[in-house]
Amino acid sequence: MSPINKQAQRKRAYARLVCAVAGLVIAWTIFFPWIGQQSNIRRMIERNESHGIDPTAMFYTELENMQVQDGLLRRIDSR
């Protein structure tokens, strides 16, 4: 491959990366915040927030709102 072609290919590769990063920035700063304002989603978010639930918890020890008591995993706040 000639140096000119190689350079052009490299430019295209960087352009693809910049486009992908721009897509992520738009998705995370505009699209997802907008989705989060839709009534059904908002309700789900508010319910989880009010109960202190982190749906991304990977293991039971990451459930900040729950604690093992009498062998059971119980919510810390009263109900």
Place this chain on the structure above:
Amino acid sequence: MPQHPNDATVSNDFPPAPEVSVSPRGLRHEDILAILIGGGVLALALVCGWASILGTEDAHPWKPYFGKPGDWVSNPIPAITKSLPTILMPFVLSLVAFGAALKFQGKCFKRFAIGFVGVFVLATIAFLMSSQETVKHFNLEFALWALLLGLMISNTIGTPNWMRPALLTELFVKAGLVILGAEVLLHRLLALGLPGIFVAWIVTPVVLISTYWFGQKILKIPSASLNMVISADMSVCGVSAAIATAASCKAKKEELSFAIGLSLIFTVFMMVAMPIAVKAMGLSSTVGGAWIGGTIDSTGAVVAAGAALDSVAEETAATVKMIQNILIGVTAFGVAVYWVTFVERDPNGDRPQVSEIWKRFPKFVLGFVGASIGATLISQYVNGGEELINATVNGATKTIRSWFFCVAFVCIGLQTRFADYAQYLKGGKPVVLYICGQSLNLLLTLATSYLMFGVLFAESVEKLNQGPATEVTAPASNETTPEPILPVPNESVPTEVAPTEELEPK
């Protein structure tokens, strides 16, 4: 996948374990290094926690210094600037621990350090992406974004050479798993008593084995390790089970990431659909909660789905999932033994000798199981042990192993081409495997939950539907023992509650 010529640990698979001895050379083996790193972090955190608890401090002294990027809605800058000091400590610890391991292997620390800065920055961005409000509440975990960021770079400009010495995927995964071992407290397998044993202990292995068998014999999936990772991921507890099983059966990196992606997509759907299904079927909170806990892959999504019903369902679901979480210790060990004994054996050869099995056995599993047994013994038999383990895990080690896993997924992305995934999508067999296995899981768990929580032990769990007599408060104190709502074979059960052995089926 091109490898860096000076980096022997960078490979496309979890490599077969070479022979390990206790000679200095054997100590340099990756599994042993993972045990040393994971065990060292655990031991240090336990000693600091113990000293602190003796000094009557409530929290672990590391807690203020180890964290992840905070939550945000549309502007991530404050989230990152606010948590920057707590991100630096995991970076320094990882750099020192893994850098020292590399030095021990006779490799260049400087080149690793330069590469690790890049990998760690990507891991920080992945955590930041997963802490966006909407993304977080859809259960789209950091693993997905860490992979995506790595893939974006490797599939556009290619992984930069300066990053390659830091791509120690297996070492990050295995050290993280050893640390995770301290969270696998075996006595908690008995939570919920007999009903829990049936829902989690019986159904989970049955679904795991049936799905694996279905994949091998009916679907004839070419890769047994992919089949095993999907089966464990789907039947046990999602991402954590996938990571542990993949390392135990030496699955390819793209197999692990494919299985996790598959699981997370279905989890989002099930998290929304299952509470609706429970309501539509008119199931009680305990039966519905147990069904949700036994079937949805991800722990956080289980709690979110349970909470969509009520607090009884939430606690039942979370407890069933906790038992499944703890089953990953047994699963990882069982899969490792099965793999070296049956899958890796020469089909035309004799049954492998014990020495051969030992040679192939992934040694880090011993560190994982050892950490689990050690933490269980401390928790059960040392005065103040439960507080010590809780403080150590919550204040330090769970954050550290999350960073190790996140960095590992960035490395997987950086070492994978999109084309590597194409073979798995061809014919759609893995997707069919997941759907068939999950369907069996849904049916079996529903039947067992209904039988155990709705029929045989209905009277003893009836209190769940009414809620506890006393409110559950005082998060920091373990002396608070409100009236248990399910049969618990635990010494801490107050005397007015019937112990497990007194509970007879109707």
